[in-house]
Amino acid sequence: MKKRILAGILLAAGSLLAGERFYVSPRGSDAGPGSRWRPFATIPRAQEAVKAAKAAGASEVEVRIRAGRYELSEPLVISAENGGCEKCRVVYRAAGEEMPVLSGGRIISDWKVGPDGVWETVLPDVKEGKWYFTQLFVNGERRFRPRLPRKGWFNSIDNFERVEKQGVRGLVFEPGDLSDRWENLQDIELLTLHVWSPSRMRIGEFASGTNAVRFTTLLPIDAYWMNYKKRRYTAENVKEAFGEPGDFYLDRKTGVLVYKPLPGENPADVTVTAPVLDQVLIVKDVRNTVLEGVAFELTNWVTPKEGNVCPQAEMNIPAGVEIVRTEGLTIRGCSFERFGGYAIAFGPGTHDSELSGCVLRDLGAGGVKIGPPYVGYSQGRNEAVMIGEKERARAESTSRITVRDCVLNGGGRIHPAAHGVWIGRSSFNRILRCEITDFYYTAVSIGWNWGYAPSQANYNEVAFNHMAYIGQGILSDMGGVYTLGISPGTRVHDNLIHDVDAYDYGGWGLYTDEGSTGIEFRNNLVYRVKTGGFHQHYGEGNVVENNIFAYSKTQQLQRTRDEKHISFFFRKNIVYWDNNSPLFGSNWNGADVGVQTNGAPLERFVLKNNLYWSVGATNNLFPKNRTLDEWRDQTGQDVGSFCEDPQFVLPKEGDFRFKNLDVVKKIGFEPFDVVSTTGPAKTVRLPPYSRKRVPTMYE
Numbered sequence: 001m002k003k004r005i006l007a008g009i010l011l012a013a014g015s016l017l018a019g020e021r022f023y024v025s026p027r028g029s030d031a032g033p034g035s036r037w038r039p040f041a042t043i044p045r046a047q048e049a050v051k052a053a054k055a056a057g058a059s060e061v062e063v064r065i066r067a068g069r070y071e072l073s074e075p076l077v078i079s080a081e082n083g084g085c086e087k088c089r090v091v092y093r094a095a096g097e098e099m100p101v102l103s104g105g106r107i108i109s110d111w112k113v114g115p116d117g118v119w120e121t122v123l124p125d126v127k128e129g130k131w132y133f134t135q136l137f138v139n140g141e142r143r144f145r146p147r148l149p150r151k152g153w154f155n156s157i158d159n160f161e162r163v164e165k166q167g168v169r170g171l172v173f174e175p176g177d178l179s180d181r182w183e184n185l186q187d188i189e190l191l192t193l194h195v196w197s198p199s200r201m202r203i204g205e206f207a208s209g210t211n212a213v214r215f216t217t218l219l220p221i222d223a224y225w226m227n228y229k230k231r232r233y234t235a236e237n238v239k240e241a242f243g244e245p246g247d248f249y250l251d252r253k254t255g256v257l258v259y260k261p262l263p264g265e266n267p268a269d270v271t272v273t274a275p276v277l278d279q280v281l282i283v284k285d286v287r288n289t290v291l292e293g294v295a296f297e298l299t300n301w302v303t304p305k306e307g308n309v310c311p312q313a314e315m316n317i318p319a320g321v322e323i324v325r326t327e328g329l330t331i332r333g334c335s336f337e338r339f340g341g342y343a344i345a346f347g348p349g350t351h352d353s354e355l356s357g358c359v360l361r362d363l364g365a366g367g368v369k370i371g372p373p374y375v376g377y378s379q380g381r382n383e384a385v386m387i388g389e390k391e392r393a394r395a396e397s398t399s400r401i402t403v404r405d406c407v408l409n410g411g412g413r414i415h416p417a418a419h420g421v422w423i424g425r426s427s428f429n430r431i432l433r434c435e436i437t438d439f440y441y442t443a444v445s446i447g448w449n450w451g452y453a454p455s456q457a458n459y460n461e462v463a464f465n466h467m468a469y470i471g472q473g474i475l476s477d478m479g480g481v482y483t484l485g486i487s488p489g490t491r492v493h494d495n496l497i498h499d500v501d502a503y504d505y506g507g508w509g510l511y512t513d514e515g516s517t518g519i520e521f522r523n524n525l526v527y528r529v530k531t532g533g534f535h536q537h538y539g540e541g542n543v544v545e546n547n548i549f550a551y552s553k554t555q556q557l558q559r560t561r562d563e564k565h566i567s568f569f570f571r572k573n574i575v576y577w578d579n580n581s582p583l584f585g586s587n588w589n590g591a592d593v594g595v596q597t598n599g600a601p602l603e604r605f606v607l608k609n610n611l612y613w614s615v616g617a618t619n620n621l622f623p624k625n626r627t628l629d630e631w632r633d634q635t636g637q638d639v640g641s642f643c644e645d646p647q648f649v650l651p652k653e654g655d656f657r658f659k660n661l662d663v664v665k666k667i668g669f670e671p672f673d674v675v676s677t678t679g680p681a682k683t684v685r686l687p688p689y690s691r692k693r694v695p696t697m698y699e
Contacts, residue, residue, distance in 0.1 A: 026068035047082035067098035083286030094293030104277035105298030111267040127255025146241035153232035171228040180206040192233035195225035196477040201307035275300035301340025319345035329353040340364040366418030367408035371398040371426025404432040410694025416440035425456035443467035449485030459489035479511030488518035532558040555585030578615035593636025609640035
């Protein structure tokens with residue numbers, strides 16, 4: 001009997017070490033044991049228990065976080081001490097069906113309502129210089145600082161004090177648009193929309209005797225696409241413009257916050273919050289770690305004194321969640337909302353990790369950043385692990401990141417050129433079954449090399465995603481999917497892309513930009529875009545096959561640069577439109593099929609087995625007003641192609657199924673379904689989130 005009792009005790013002890021579990025609750029106590037009935041009060045205290053359990057030899061440790069609001073005084077850090085490793089799996093998850101909220105912000109109260117209905121409160125930390133914010137949320141809904149003009153945009157006249165090859169010191173404005181009599185000039189920001197990037201600069205001073213302002217520092221880019229020649233801009237945070245419902249103004253000097261409520265809002269019935277922390281979570285130096293079912297909210301963004309500008313993608317903007325030097329991380333069923341910058345960044349030394357079933361919504365910038373260049377990170381590489389060249393290469397790269405079954409919605413609310421998903425110089429990543437909607441620039445971008453230099457963005461996959469309401473007429477030169485550089489093995493397939501619009505040019509569905517090479521685009525449905533369902537700036541050997549391109553506004557297909565190699569193979573595609581725009585836009589030189597004296601192909605693109613149909617138009621759709629037969633006979637292109645109605649069911653309503661397959665069989669087209677197969681799988685349980693559109697100041 002004694003032996004049995006002893007064996008039971010030893011077995012129980014072994015089980016405890018093999019699988020420790022701790023609980024956290026806002027109603028708990030850090031003096032307790034962290035048990036189910038006597039939970040800890042804070043996650044940092046639970047992390048101390050995780051560290052102790054790992055030291056005692058546990059093979060798995062779980063922290064269960066109960067529902068409630070955990071207001072963070074600093075970012076939560078999951079590190080080597082309290083995260084997983086080769087010998088121990090560590091899990092941080094919500095307790096049961098509950099969803100705890102880890103907040104980087106504060107609740108603002110003690111409002112006084114003035115006779116004009118304006119709410120007012122004093123924030124001592126702001127007055128003392130300890131806190132400042134540029135975002136405010138009422139019942140979780142974004143509000144905005146007062147801006148001029150109230151609707152639309154000012155238009156600048158020209159650069160002011162351009163320094164050749166260095167940048168621009170300011171802008172020339174139309175008389176009456178800006179005023180040197182405005183209060184708190186140092187806190188007013190000029191958000192300018194250039195071509196594909198904005199700038200956000202602070203006013204330094206008004207140039208005496210002119211209608212020009214100098215910024216606090218030189219805008220450090222001297223290029224046509226980042227100048228102030230007839231650019232749209234707005235002045236944000238103008239105290240004198242305050243007064244429209246939904247406006248708030250925070251006076252840095254006095255600490256006074258005022259808010260003009262929307263109809264029906266009462267300070268007794270709403271929760272007002274503002275961000276404090278720039279980041280809410282840092283994961284570093286861990287392996288074999290899971291984070292599940294936790295809501296993260298509220299990260300701050302305050303424009304630096306020198307302003308902010310980025311050549312493309314606003315990829316310099318920090319992320320509220322930063323992951324570095326980590327492998328085998330799974331983030332599942334979490335939400336990331338009301339952030340001032342990007343939501344999540346997979347940084348240096350991060351590999352073989354996954355973000356799944358998550359919601360990334362109401363974002364100042366974009367959704368996910370993957371790989372180098374590592375700009376905007378608070379954590380760097382770990383020199384201690386960089387022993388040899390192999391270790392150095394792994395520590396300085398990011399790879400095999402999967403983002404799947406996620407919702408990314410309502411981005412670019414402060415930084416309009418940010419992307420839904422940005423992949424830099426990183427390989428073997430997968431973006432699968434995501435819904436990426438309501439951004440002002442590109443949905444998914446792959447690559448960060450302009451031209452034909454060797455690239456580290458290879459074998460990436462973008463598949464079964466729903467991308468819609470992208471661009472929205474704010475900036476130019478963007479696409480549903482955008483690529484750069486040599487990218488062998490990269491595949492973009494089975495995506496639903498629609499409603500991509502640009503201010504000027506651009507707004508493509510599939511956009512292969514400078515040097516894009518070796519990429520396959522297959523089984524994508526693209527419709528209601530601006531300047532073409534497919535556009536190649538320049539590149540080599542891309543394959544565009546078995547796609548549907550419909551209802552582009554200004555042209556259906558575009559090719560820009562003619563180079564002495566085959567740019568792409570365009571085969572078995574359906575192109576369908578009902579306006580007077582041309583089938584081919586820009587540069588389609590190099591069409592003649594043949595063989596050069598060195599044996600290389602004469603043609604510089606290949607069109608074959610395609611179906612073209614312009615509703616109500618004549619058959620003279622091809623360059624130089626030729627018919628398909630003339631085009632084919634004179635160039636050798638489009639062998640096996642036809643101009644016939646593909647017999648879609650209800651294309652105007654987005655139903656691109658076929659009434660019958662007789663016509664499309666002629667080109668060897670293989671029907672595919674991206675309506676029921678794109679976006680998060682129905683079996684995935686997403687965190688709850690609002691379906692209302694995220695408020696924006698751009699409309």
